[in-house]
Amino acid sequence: xxxxxxxxxxxxxxxxxxxxxxxxxxxxxxxxxxxxxxxxxxxxxxxxxxxxxxxxx
Numbered sequence: 001x002x003x004x005x006x007x008x009x010x011x012x013x014x015x016x017x018x019x020x021x022x023x024x025x026x027x028x029x030x031x032x033x034x035x036x037x038x039x040x041x042x043x044x045x046x047x048x049x050x051x052x053x054x055x056x057x
Contacts, residue, residue, distance in 0.1 A: 005053035013056060016049065018042075 003016040005026070014026045015034060025039035026049075040048060 004056040005049055006056045008052050008054055014053065016045070 005014050005016055006012065007014065012028060014028055014037070016024060016026055018024050019039075022042060023039055024042055024045035025036050026045075027034040027036045029035075038045075038048065
């Protein structure tokens with residue numbers, strides 16, 4: 001499952017994914033592909049995303 005979020009401060013687009021052990025991670029795309037930048041548990045990720053990201057289509 002892929003969900004995209006935009007950082008409200010930088011306007012950069014991030015992808016939110018869940019790994020096989022129920023950890024969530026944000027990844028940022030650059031010329032070489034996506035790179036994981038933040039990996040935390042589900043509830044903590046919800047709080048993290050709500051603080052500075054908006055859902056993108």
